Amino acid sequence: MSSSALHLYIGSKNLSSWSLRPWLAMSHAGVPFEEHVIPYELPDWVDRVAQRSPTRKVPVLCHGELVVWESLAICEYVAEAFPGARLWPEGREARAVARAVSSEMHSGFADLRRELPMDIARRHPRRAVSDAAARDIARVLGIFRDCRARFDQGGPFLFGAFSIADAMFAPVVTRLLSYDVEIDDVARAYAGTLTSLPAMARWSAAAAEEVERNPHLTAPAGSSYTKAAGGAAP
Numbered sequence: 181m182s183s184s185a186l187h188l189y190i191g192s193k194n195l196s197s198w199s200l201r202p203w204l205a206m207s208h209a210g211v212p213f214e215e216h217v218i219p220y221e222l223p224d225w226v227d228r229v230a231q232r233s234p235t236r237k238v239p240v241l242c243h244g245e246l247v248v249w250e251s252l253a254i255c256e257y258v259a260e261a262f263p264g265a266r267l268w269p270e271g272r273e274a275r276a277v278a279r280a281v282s283s284e285m286h287s288g289f290a291d292l293r294r295e296l297p298m299d300i301a302r303r304h305p306r307r308a309v310s311d312a313a314a315r316d317i318a319r320v321l322g323i324f325r326d327c328r329a330r331f332d333q334g335g336p337f338l339f340g341a342f343s344i345a346d347a348m349f350a351p352v353v354t355r356l357l358s359y360d361v362e363i364d365d366v367a368r369a370y371a372g373t374l375t376s377l378p379a380m381a382r383w384s385a386a387a388a389e390e391v392e393r394n395p396h397l398t399a400p401a402g403s404s405y406t407k408a409a410g411g412a413a414p
């Protein structure tokens with residue numbers, strides 16, 4: 181492993197849900213890294229990101245010569261590089277399910293993400309969502325119930341102790357709260373667990389400062405969000 185520092189490049193904290201995932205995993209686990217926010221208001225945002233990331237997207241992790249893009253791959257790299265952080269569950273069965281739900285999050289829930297984009301610092305009135313987004317929400321709540329029922333030994337997270345799965349679902353939890361989505365007791369308790377993490381509090385405070393500085397900030401200029409109306413959500 182390179183002995184140089186880890187550098188994590190991320191987007192604006194109020195909006196960049198993919199950035200939050202590895203940032204939370206690393207921050208909560210106490211993995212040392214240098215954070216570089218590339219704010220969405222920069223007119224040359226895409227060019228700045230392109231200097232670091234082959235996909236022109238954040239997050240991206242640089243470790244010496246190594247570049248790792250894709251939130252889940254970054255989490256995996258950190259879990260391997262810092263085994264003491266125990267970022268995946270110990271048990272093989274729990275680890276398999278944690279990887280399955282993390283992959284499901286990474287590749288799915290497009291309707292929920294598009295209709296309820298992450299906006300951590302704000303609270304919106306409850307809104308009607310499409311049937312597809314409602315199915316996404318039901319599936320998320322089902323995952324929470326299933327994980328908490330099967331793997332609740334040793335802590336209040338999805339697999340007992342904090343794991344990458346919690347980092348992958350953290351932005352969805354913030355969406356449930358931001359848009360006052362109707363949730364069950366299991367989800368409410370789990371949301372309380374996640375939002376009371378000191379690392380989440382730090383991220384949320386920074387998101388609130390961003391919103392105060394620039395209340396109208398949405399997607400970065402030149403990104404796929406601004407090119408394709410109705411495209412993927414940050």
Ligand SMILES: N[C@@H](CCC(=O)N[C@@H](CS)C(=O)NCC(=O)O)C(=O)O
Nearest residue numbers: 196197198237238250251403404414
């Ligand atoms: N699958 C990627 C998604 C990354 C992503 O879409 N990041 C957004 C910010 S949250 C981005 O950089 N978007 C710029 C664009 O789409 O042009 C991951 O897991 O890291």
